[in-house]
Amino acid sequence: MSKLSQQILEIVKDSDKHMTAEEIFLLAKKKKVDISLASVYRVLNSLSEEGCLRRISFSNKADVYDKSVSDHGHLVCSKCKETVDLEFKDLRKILLKQTGVDFDYYELTINYVCEKCKRLKEKRK
């Protein structure tokens, strides 16, 4: 693993948020890590493939990278896309039992409309 790969991985691991490639790039810049955006993409792709990170897609938005590669889900507001991590008890076990497939990982996104956006919607009426 190259030095830049390590630094990028560290940046993602140190953050509490899911970040887009662009956000990671900017944060790297701020931390004086000298890397181009193209390389950020390349490095993030490698890291995801190696299982050090997880790449997540939401409709209509740039992909984000998640430092947590263990089982968990996301609660996402359909309007503003704000995302909260969710832990589930025994979900892997339940899915395994119901599908019979020994899978690598699951991506569970629960869509709802957050309070903020609900209120906005009301106002617009």
Place this chain on the structure above:
Amino acid sequence: MSKLSQQILEIVKDSDKHMTAEEIFLLAKKKKVDISLASVYRVLNSLSEEGCLRRISFSNKADVYDKSVSDHGHLVCSKCKETVDLEFKDLRKILLKQTGVDFDYYELTINYVCEKCKRLKEKRK
């Protein structure tokens, strides 16, 4: 709902696969439905927002549209992206109980490597 919207919806509902906007566009053409690609996108967006269809994103691939708007998940091969629908018993209930959030819908993607791709991988070694 415009005539074209209805026709596009019908095309999606009639198909057993998840299709990309492009695939839907081509299928429409074949069925002599005269519509531009831009309008296919516009129509699919409206239909998704109205809850008649569901738009699904996978990393690295064009979004697909799912005729099934009821609770279900997808088993996706990480390599070839081939997708199979999955039904889960009581999953909504379980998620509701564990999160306490009365959500609109969930998107559950289970990632694995299908047999075909597993064999390919072996060969490459």
Place this chain on the structure above:
DNA sequence: CTAAATGCAAACTATTTGCAACGAT
């Protein structure tokens, strides 16, 4: 007559890629 829907081409965004230069082994 007005508002909504459409086609076309252009714009846009996110992401990937070709290539030459660089760096470590």
Place this chain on the structure above:
DNA sequence: ATCGTTGCAAATAGTTTGCATTTAG
């Protein structure tokens, strides 16, 4: 000397948008 890594610019892919035109009510 070789091979993976990088930066840059260009390419690509998917999707959206502005605008003039058509269509439906």
